[in-house]
Amino acid sequence: MLEKLTHRLRNKQLTYQEDRVMTQMKYATILSARKEGAFDDLIEEVEKDLVEGYDAQGAITNELISKMEQKLIPLQEEAKQFEMLCVAHAHIDMNWQWGWDETVGITLDTFRTMLQIMREYKDFTFSQSQASLYQIVETYDPEMLEEIKQRVAEGRWEITASTWVEADKNMPSGESQTRQLLYTKKYLSQLFNRPLDSFNIDFEPDTFGHSIQTPEILTKAGVKYYYHCRGRKEGPTLYRWKSPSGAEIIVNWEPQFYNAFIHSDMCLCVPDLADRTHMPSVLKVYGVGDHGGGPTRRDIERIIDVSNWPIYPKVRFSTYREYFEIVEKYKEQLPIEYQEQNFICDGCYSSQSRIKKGNKASENGLYEAELFSTWAALTQGVQYPKQSFEKAWKSVLFNQFHDILTGSGVDATRDYALGLYQEVAATVKANKKIALQKIAQQIHTADLVVSEGETEPGLDYGAGAGSAQYENGTGKNRIYHVFNPTMQARQEVIELMIWEWPYDHERMLFTNEKGEVVTHQVLEKDFNHYWGHNYLKVALEVDVPACGYTTYILTERDIEQVKVSYWHEKRTQNEPCYTLENEKIKVVFNSLDGSIDSMMDKATGKEMIDPARKSGIFRLIDEADHKEITDEGTGMSSWFVGRYKNIQWIHQNLEITSATGTLRSQIAYELSFRNSKLKVIVSLDKGSSHLDFKVECDWQEVGRLGKGVPQLQFYMPLHDSCATYHYDVPFGRVTRQALDIDLPGNNYIYGEGKDGSAGVMLMSKVGYGFRGVDHSLTLTLLRGSYDPDPCPEYGINHLEFGLGVMPSNSPKLLNDYVQKYNHGMTVVTGLRQQGKFNPRHTFAAFESQTSVVSCIKGAEEGDRSFIVRFYEMEGKRDTITLICPEPIKHAYWTDINEQKIACEEELRVEGTTLKMVIQPYQIGTVKIVLE
Secondary structure (H helix, E strand, O other), X not given: OXXXXXXXXXXXXXXXXXXXXXXXHHHHHHHHHHOOOOOHHHHHHHHHHHHHHHHHHOOOOHHHHHHHHHHOHHHHHHHOOOEEEEEXXXXXXXOOXXXXXXXXXXXXXXXXXXXXXXXXXXXXXXXXXXXXXXXXXXXXXXXXXXXXXXXXXXXXXXEOOOOOXXXXXXXXXXXXXXXXXXXXXXXXXXXXXXXXXXXXXXXXXXXXXXXXXXXXXXXXXOOOEEEEOOOOOOOOOEEEEEOOOOOEEEEEEOOOOOOEOOOHHHHHHHHHHHHHHOOOEEEEEEEEOEEOOEOOHHHHHHHHHHOOOOOOOEEEEOOHHHHHHHHHHOHHHOOEEOOOEOOOOHHHHOOOHHHHHHHHHHHHHHHHHHHHHHHHHHHHOOOOOHHHHHHHHHHHHHHOEOOOOOOOOOHHHHHHHHHHHHHHHHHHHHHHHHHHHHHHOOEOOOOXXXXXXXXXXXXXXOOOOOOOOOOOOOOOOEEEEEEEOOOOOEEEEEEEEEEOOOOOHHHEEEEOOOOOEEOEEEOOOOOEEEOOEEEEEEEEEEEEOOOEEEEEEEEEOOHHHOOXXXXXXXXXOOOOOEEEEOOOEEEEEOOOOOOEEEEEEOOOOEEOEOOOOOEOEEEEEEEOOHHHOOOOOOOOOOOOOOOEEEEEEOOOXXXXXXXXXXXXXXXXXXXXXXXXXXXXXXXXXXXXXXXEEEEEEEEOOOOEOOOEEEEEEEEEEEOXXXXXXXXXXXXXXXXXXXXXXXXXXXXXXXXXXXXXXXXXEEEEOOOOEEEEEOOEEEEEEEEXXXXXXXXXXXXXXXXXXXXXXXXXXXXXXXXXXXXXXXXXXXXXXXXXXXXXXOOOEEOOEEEOOOEEEEEEEEOOOOOOEEEEEEEEOOOOOEEEEEEOOOOEEEEEEEOOOOOEOOXXXXXXXXOOEEEEEEOOOOEEEEXXXXX
């Protein structure tokens, strides 16, 4: 059908009249096919008239169009049963292939254009996401903001922002994703004087994948509807998405593309989409994007025009909210999806590693700063720095945009992001130190240290200014308060900096608050130098309660207590053996190349590595050009990890140095490859289940189009076969099949042993790209992707990761271990003083079986109140006990926005104790007000 008419109009640019005729005739043909050819005869008759008219006049005239449309009137009712809702938007990428100044310019220019179009077309509506864009307008053009507010009030400018930016949903922690929602809704509600529940759409068209707990997170903030384009290749375009908790959102997966123009033939897909979604209304998203722009006047004129075509769907300007409210009526017939919506752009889990390190450090640092600032505010009356934390969080959230954290931006993107992370680090360190010092000033130490009387003036007081630990004391006797930010009591080894202590190091003595001697180890024989001061690095075995601190005293032993040892010549010679061993694991390194020959779980005697393959090694991989693996044959090298076309084990006959101590042992070696170098230090502390790798890489490798991408990877083959691997994800954990592709993990990949026996966990402070395949674990450390940033990793890179033997597959226990790995303990120097706090103290206790804490922070509103957020990890109903530092006045459940909500689960207050229950896989947020 339509062959003759098509033949007449082939190989030419259609005029308006020809396009109008062809589009309506094609649409009529589709409608007839849906009715089993009911209108075929009529369509053939009309086609004959059109062909004859065209042959006679040499063109499709307005007269021919009028006759055609009149004859096709019997199809009009069928045509108009469908409705196309046209929703305009402008996709604006944050600092993708440009710098911040250009992002500001894009935003202001786009919004000016939209407002001008609104003045010209009274029915035009526009939708815009991302709270950060509205902050740009507020900051740089407040006059424009007033006009936007007017259009919002009229209902013509729709705010589709529930998040600060259109963020990645795989790599940011669960807590980060709650802050996207909290600060966005708070900001927009205040800016536009609208209720929080009016912001119930999360518009994320370009996000590269979606973690499994996304519905749980969104519903806990009042979001009901979700729009995305990426993360799926097939399946229904409308569906209900359920998290393991049972939380559910309605999702529209864009079947076409979010950056689109208005074309007359857009009607041709409408019947099919309507059939697939079982509803007559179809969404049409349009507007120039990525670099902003939005809909054009041509788009708007075409919408107005085609809305008057008789053989065409009903077409009108609309909003996402109107569309989703229509979908809501058909909710029960929508299919249900349960899985994470991944995977796409696997290169984004490792590209531009400095940005990823900045995100991890910022998330972990803000957790600690908020925690200690909360206790300082509640127990000391210190002002909680809410505004400072909010500003810092907004910088972190901005950098979680799906082209920034993903490492798919240009060098200007990277530079701006790293600058923001410096601001965040300053906020974190300053507020954390202030809070801890305020607490330390109230710790009673007068009974722990004997006054030294008059001491000679020295360089010790104030030494180490600006470092992780500076000296607040003087003389021979020093006081150290060790703070634990995690919810688990910890017995482990920490590192102290002993500033300007000009006494006998052989007589150095540490005691706890009970006067008991505590084991220590001087890590370096010689002093380190830091801006005019000297210090020693000392390892100390500490025992610190959960969410609290312990006090330790440094002094000098009496000379009579020092054991004298005599040197004697050793007449024996042993084979070189490089082994790191403690009471939990024993790891033997190859003396020639630094690989791991054996890794034993001492509790069971089980060997953890595959003896047939080199283990614990660094590999240089040449990735094939990324264009080989993309569906369209296009894309950027930062987006995709190419096929491995060459794998080189980085090794050589090398010098390995080793140091064995009571508390910490380590080996060190250096490797060279091509133009680059690695300096590797591997250490094992007493009581630890993991090796700690600290690597300095002078990366001089550069990728090139046609040449491919160089990659640095750490590789660990396993003794046991693994069909599946476990990865931690925002607010949970997932189990994935073995896949030869990098997959996202927030912190780790875990390969479980046979029959549930001990397994191996690889933890990362670098990036998020793990690969579990062929019974091995790998971590991608660096990639020399070249597009759009030609040299993303060039220069000195500091990389940290851990490799451990874990006896349990319990998600909670693994999470607890990783939290201790991510959150080291903080040392604050103290003074001899009277105080109200004991030398050993805990501020809060969180007791649970399967739940873990996500944050403890000051409440957004209210004095002497704070927020505790936690989540259940193992699919079990969990009873939780929270013990607070002071009596509780009252407590209640809130949503992520910190608004009180009704909840079936009762909270029971008993003095300083709060008891509560959380259902499987749920997120719980509680506001507590102290008396």
